[in-house]
Structures are given as structure tokens and as C-alpha cells.
Amino acid sequence: MTTAQDRRVGTGFPRPTERLSRAQSRARSADVVLSPERMGAARHTRHSFARSMLRRAAQQRWQVTRERWEIDSGGRGEAVYRVDAAGVRLRFVVFSTELDERQRTDRVIAESWDVTAALIEGPLSEERMSSLRDHVPGQETGRADAGSLVWTRANRSQRFFDYTVERLAEGRQPDPAAFGDAAYVLRSTAFYSNGKFGLQDFDAFPAEHPLAAPYRAQMLAAWLLRELSYDLVEHCAAQRSAAAVRLSAGWRRFLGLGNATGLGMVPYIVNHPRVLDAWCAMRELPLAHALGQATDPQDGRVARLAELLAGAQRYFAERDTLVTTPYAPGPELAEHLGRVAELLAEYRARGTVGATPTSFAWQALHDAAERIDVEACGVFDSLVVELYDELDEDVEQLLRCDESLALQPEQDxxxxxxxxxxxxxxxxxxxxxxxxxxxxxxxxxxxxxxxxxxxxxxxxxxxxxxxxxxxxxxxxxxxxxxxxxxxxxxxxxxxxxxxxxxxxxxxxxxAATPWAEVRTNLLARDFLPLHLQRFQLAVYGMDNYSPQSTDWLRVTLFSGAPRAADVAAGIAADDWMFTAKPEGEHA
Structure with a gap:
């Protein structure tokens, strides 16, 4: 069996800060990090794009105001959300309709959607609104103005959308059992940005711009779609009945944004090797930092990790109907996590892991989790990173990378x-x-x-x-x-x-870039695209992975995340991963 030291990178590859460079020297080797099975076991962390965007929004207390709401009883019309973010004013301009079910498809080649929207910067005059109205609903057939940052579109989950409206109109909350294991009422189908259709090039953002970090604009647009989904179902319910109620606090946290992804994600990380390295570093360097910390059974972090593990066990145990094949079903993963939790309890009681005394419990638990189950290890790694926030600012500096590849013709x-x-x-x-x-x-x-x-x-x-x-x-x-x-x-x-x-x-x-190449052969008969897709979705911050074949899967984004009012109050609720289903609120 290889030891932890055998698996280290052992490279002096430079990272943008001293702390990240130190973590790089302790990090796992590329053969471990980029093995497809371990990539497929990845879960979102505090550094995933969705998490880091909301943390920054709460730190700066971004204010979201519903500035325009011209929506009829069926949820059709226009809406504008204003976002005041660190001195920058943004708007999320929404065009909502209701498609016939036969027209509703999440494929790229779709021509119509229930919702289309644009995240824009700068004033919104009536002339500009008219132009957005002409172009945004067409998506691929439209042309963006220079101040448009993201175009997106989404479809209603006809079953979940109508069901939620009906329950709220009756004065009741939804029943969690009706949603299954992935709750959403809108599912997004694309986020276009960074020059496409004439959208603003993100290189134009100054460093201090609130959306300067890569993928921050797309994550903001996705989060605002989630806010819109609440408003739409509550509005439609209120139009239907005077007895209608709003979603409870638990439901407004639990509902996420649906999404699905296919084979298109796989060539992306092959064609952007330095992006892949940055994404791996975003996950691996905080993990190396955490695993290298000395521990004490009385440290509050030990108790905190026990809480996080218990929450993860409950989360996966609840997901007893979610399709996960070829991966382990949720209850089985919960059992594996239970074995890790037992080892943690042993450490709290006796200072040992597996009867071996240790002052580095996180490393010992990580190694034990890896022996138990690769997916359980992936969950444990995400949880242990939660305990250390000192690299949050450093990690953001990893994400801007030079993708140019220059030939050296003079080399022997x-x-x-x-x-x-x-x-x-x-x-x-x-x-x-x-x-x-x-x-x-x-x-x-x-x-x-x-x-x-x-x-x-x-x-x-x-x-x-x-x-x-x-x-x-x-x-x-x-x-x-x-x-x-x-x-x-x-x-x-x-x-x-x-x-x-x-x-x-x-x-x-x-050759000297640590994590640029996936250790797999995309041409092989036994190559499983899902591994690489799940890795990328974890980087984005998605979960509830539900494969529909070997080539595509459904997911949710922002389930459990703080709402606009929380962010405005500075409440990041930064531990919103693995949020349990609402209880006692559907009767």
C-alpha cells in the first residue's frame, strides 16, 4: 500500500501566494488527483463557484431589489431585479412565458424557453429594455449590447412548478415526498457570457469589480433564477387564491435550481488544460492545507466535523429514491460515512484513529475514508476543508490563468x-x-x-x-x-x-504543470464520461447527481443556499452543503 508521503506531488510549482505554494508541496500527486474514479467522487466545497460567490455577496451585503414585476396570473410577463453590489449596479432582466409541454426541451438546439434573462450592467432605459426584449428571448438569434454580461434561459419543471403553485394556493406547503430527492421548480439550460453574442468580455473588468472572479457572473445569474422561481410560484398561487401562502423559510432555503449536463463538458477540460489545473488546485490545495494541520481531541473543530458528518449522513440517507447508478445509492454512502464518523468519535474519546494514536487526525481519517470507499472519502474531504477559511482569498487568485501554449522548436x-x-x-x-x-x-x-x-x-x-x-x-x-x-x-x-x-x-x-492531464483515455470502450462531468459540476457547486445514462446527468444548484434577504443582512450561512429536507412544514 502506498503511504501518504508516496502520493505527494513533491514539486516546487509556483502558486500565486506563499501559503498556496506550501500547500502545493504537500498535495497529492497527479496520478491520484486526476484518476477518473477520484474525480467522479468529488463534491462541492467552500471554494466551489456557487459557494464563493455567495460568501462574497454576504461579506459585501449585496442588495437585491425587485424593481419591476409585470407578471400575469400564469407567470407570463417581465420582471427586473436590481443588484447593488459593492458600488456596482447590476440588473437581472427577465422575460417569462409558459410553453406548451411539447415545446419544452433542455437541448441546445431549443428555440423557445419558459424563461429567458439577461444580467446587465449600467442604466436600464426604456430604449434599452426594448432592445433586450427584442434580442434576449431569441438567445442564439439575438445580439447583446456591450453592457450585457450573461444571457441565460430556463424551463419550468411542469410537474413541480404546478404542484407547488397548487399547494401554496391551498394554503399548504409542498410535501417533500412529492419532489423526490432533488427539489426545484425551474431548471436552467445554459449560461452564455464572455463575448458570445456580443456579451461583454470579462477581461474588461477591473480587479476590484464584484464579478471579476471567473464564473462569478454566471453564478449570480443562476442564483437570481432561483430567486425568480420563488417569486413566480408564490405570485401564481396568490393570483389563484386569496388563501394562498408563501413558501416557508425551510422551503425557500431547500429549493434549488435544476440543471442537466451532457458530453459537452468532457472535451472542455481536455481543451483547457491550465483551467483544469487551476480547478484541481482550487480543491487540492485547501485539502492539503487542512490535512497538514495538527489536531487535538478537545479542539472545537473536531466537534464541528462531527456535526458536518452527521448532516452528510442524514442528507444521503434521505436520498433513497435518487437514481445514482453506476455510483452507490445515497443510503449506502451514508453507511460508509457512518464508519468514518465512528472513527472520528474514537478520536474524540481516546485520541486514536483505528487504535493508533495520532496528532494529525484529519490525515488519518482521510486515509481511512479512502480505504472504506472512494465516494465517502470525497465527501470527507469536502467537509474537512470547511474547518479552515484562511485560504478563501488566496484560492480566488488561482482562477485566472494563461492558457497559451507555445512551441519550443529549439528543444532537443x-x-x-x-x-x-x-x-x-x-x-x-x-x-x-x-x-x-x-x-x-x-x-x-x-x-x-x-x-x-x-x-x-x-x-x-x-x-x-x-x-x-x-x-x-x-x-x-x-x-x-x-x-x-x-x-x-x-x-x-x-x-x-x-x-x-x-x-x-x-x-x-x-510538462511542469501539476494537474493538467486527466489520467484516462477518452477513446476507450470503458471510458465513463460521468466521472469528468461530476468533477466539473462539483467545481461549479452542484449536487444531487442523478445519471440518466453513461453520458449525461441531472443535478441541482443552490439547494440550501441563503436567500437574497440573508445576503443583504450579511448572513452567508456558509455551511449550506448537504441541506436536509424540510420537516413538519408540509402538513
Whole structure:
């Protein structure tokens, strides 16, 4: 069995702050961090985009005001929410309708949605409102003005939306059993930004802008969609009955925003390797910092972790109907977490973990959780990071990264081969002489406008195959380099073999980047896209993972998160992960 020390990165790779650089030297190796199974076990943390956005909003007491509400009894019309954020005035402009159920689809190629909206900066004149009205509902067919930051759209969950309206109109709260294990009334289908359709380029934001951090604008738009969902169901209920009630405090916290994701997320992290490294660092460096802290059984953090573990156990035990295959069902995961909780209780009582005395309980518990179950370890890692907030500001500095990859034509072929043997030894796990390792090819569908994968030699489209085959490409480059003169330059090598240029450039540029390459082969028959999708969704801050196939899954965002009134009062409620279902409020 490998020890914790064997799994360390052991690199001096620089990070933007001294504390992060120290954590990097203690962090886990790329072979561990980027193994697909561990990526698939990731859960959101205090540094996920949704969490960090709301924490900053509460720190600065952002004020959300419903400035315009011209909505009829069916939830159709226009609304404007004003957001005053650290001296910057933003608006969330909403166009709401009600589609026929046959028109409602979450696919990229949809042409109509129940809700479309724009997050904008700057004054909202009637002329500008008219322009937004002309362009935003069309989404892909529209054109944004320079002050528009995010365009988004969402659909009603017809079953949950109508059910919630009906219950509130009757003067009752929803029954949690009616929602199943993922509660929402709107589900988002896209968040467009950063230049698309003419939207403002985020590079124009000064460092002090409240939305300067990557993904902060999209998370704000998503959170405002969640606020809108409350207002819509309460408004429709009130229009239906004078006896209508508003959602209870518990329900207004518990309801999230629905979402679904497919294969399109997988090529993204292959094509943005430095973004992947930053996202891994956002998770791994706080974890390395936490696991390296000395502990004492009487420390308040021990009691706090016990509370968090108990909450996670309850959360997963409740999810006894959520579809999770091929992952463990919620109750089974709760049982695994119970075993970790028993070890923590042992430490509190006797200062031992598994009968072994320790002054570093977090590391011992992490190692024990990993032996119990990889998903239980993923949950434990998210919880232990909750105990330390001193890296919150540091972590945000990780997210802006230079994605340029520059070729070094003067490098010797021998040096390039050494880089591959050192940084890309993981490709040896795949024998590309075996058909199973090249079973799939990836392409972009002309019909759906989305990434797809086909069976090689069976499905059409190989002629437009996308270059996501990093493991195969590096293996082929390595084979040809072994037959080249090691003293010759990469430029000479590429003159004879130009098809290797992109791969050679990638290896050169990323060889020293700790977490840039997923340890998998996307072409393999046994490759499971869900692992990489779940990792990215955890980075965003989503949960309630419910796979619908090997290629796509449903999730919720902001379930349990603070509401606009909480944020305005400075209440971050920063421990809102794994929020239990409302009790006693539906009778």
C-alpha cells in the first residue's frame, strides 16, 4: 500500500501566494488527483463557484431589489431585479412565458424557453429594455449590447412548478415526498457570457469589480433564477387564491435550481488544460492545507466535523429514491460515512484513529475514508476543508490563468522524450494496438450542435473526429521520438512529421504543470464520461447527481443556499452543503 508521503506531488510549482505554494508541496500527486474514479467522487466545497460567490455577496451585503414585476396570473410577463453590489449596479432582466409541454426541451438546439434573462450592467432605459426584449428571448438569434454580461434561459419543471403553485394556493406547503430527492421548480439550460453574442468580455473588468472572479457572473445569474422561481410560484398561487401562502423559510432555503449536463463538458477540460489545473488546485490545495494541520481531541473543530458528518449522513440517507447508478445509492454512502464518523468519535474519546494514536487526525481519517470507499472519502474531504477559511482569498487568485501554449522548436528531441517519459508515463496504461482502446471517436453533431461520440468503424463522422485523444497522441509522439536523433531539434523533427506539432507543443508547455492531464483515455470502450462531468459540476457547486445514462446527468444548484434577504443582512450561512429536507412544514 502506498503511504501518504508516496502520493505527494513533491514539486516546487509556483502558486500565486506563499501559503498556496506550501500547500502545493504537500498535495497529492497527479496520478491520484486526476484518476477518473477520484474525480467522479468529488463534491462541492467552500471554494466551489456557487459557494464563493455567495460568501462574497454576504461579506459585501449585496442588495437585491425587485424593481419591476409585470407578471400575469400564469407567470407570463417581465420582471427586473436590481443588484447593488459593492458600488456596482447590476440588473437581472427577465422575460417569462409558459410553453406548451411539447415545446419544452433542455437541448441546445431549443428555440423557445419558459424563461429567458439577461444580467446587465449600467442604466436600464426604456430604449434599452426594448432592445433586450427584442434580442434576449431569441438567445442564439439575438445580439447583446456591450453592457450585457450573461444571457441565460430556463424551463419550468411542469410537474413541480404546478404542484407547488397548487399547494401554496391551498394554503399548504409542498410535501417533500412529492419532489423526490432533488427539489426545484425551474431548471436552467445554459449560461452564455464572455463575448458570445456580443456579451461583454470579462477581461474588461477591473480587479476590484464584484464579478471579476471567473464564473462569478454566471453564478449570480443562476442564483437570481432561483430567486425568480420563488417569486413566480408564490405570485401564481396568490393570483389563484386569496388563501394562498408563501413558501416557508425551510422551503425557500431547500429549493434549488435544476440543471442537466451532457458530453459537452468532457472535451472542455481536455481543451483547457491550465483551467483544469487551476480547478484541481482550487480543491487540492485547501485539502492539503487542512490535512497538514495538527489536531487535538478537545479542539472545537473536531466537534464541528462531527456535526458536518452527521448532516452528510442524514442528507444521503434521505436520498433513497435518487437514481445514482453506476455510483452507490445515497443510503449506502451514508453507511460508509457512518464508519468514518465512528472513527472520528474514537478520536474524540481516546485520541486514536483505528487504535493508533495520532496528532494529525484529519490525515488519518482521510486515509481511512479512502480505504472504506472512494465516494465517502470525497465527501470527507469536502467537509474537512470547511474547518479552515484562511485560504478563501488566496484560492480566488488561482482562477485566472494563461492558457497559451507555445512551441519550443529549439528543444532537443531527447529532452522532449525525457519530458514525456517523466510527465506522461501514465499513457503506458493504454495499449493502442488493442481495438478496445480506440473504440470511440468524438465529433460535434451538426444536428444537435453538441459534442457526441461514435463507435469507430460503425458510426458516421470519423472524418470530423475531434482531437481529444491526448493519451493516444502522446503515445504516438513518443514512439516516433524514440526513432529520432535525440540531438536533433524539435523543429527538424516536426518538419518531417508535422502531424505531431500540436501534441509536442502541449507536452512542452504542460510538462511542469501539476494537474493538467486527466489520467484516462477518452477513446476507450470503458471510458465513463460521468466521472469528468461530476468533477466539473462539483467545481461549479452542484449536487444531487442523478445519471440518466453513461453520458449525461441531472443535478441541482443552490439547494440550501441563503436567500437574497440573508445576503443583504450579511448572513452567508456558509455551511449550506448537504441541506436536509424540510420537516413538519408540509402538513
Amino acid at each position: 528531441c531527447g529532452e522532449l522524450l525525457d519530458s514525456i517519459d517523466s510527465a506522461y508515463a501514465w499513457v503506458d496504461a493504454f495499449d493502442f494496438g488493442e481495438p478496445e482502446q480506440s473504440h470511440y471517436f468524438w465529433f460535434v453533431s451538426a444536428d444537435s450542435e453538441e459534442p457526441r461520440r461514435g463507435r469507430r468503424g460503425h458510426d458516421p463522422g470519423e472524418q470530423v473526429e475531434q482531437p481529444v485523444d491526448i493519451a493516444r497522441a502522446v503515445a504516438r509522439l513518443r514512439d516516433d521520438l524514440r526513432n529520432a536523433d535525440p540531438a536533433s531539434s524539435v523543429a527538424e523533427f516536426l518538419l518531417a512529421r508535422p502531424w505531431h506539432r500540436g501534441t509536442a507543443c502541449r507536452v512542452q508547455a504542460l
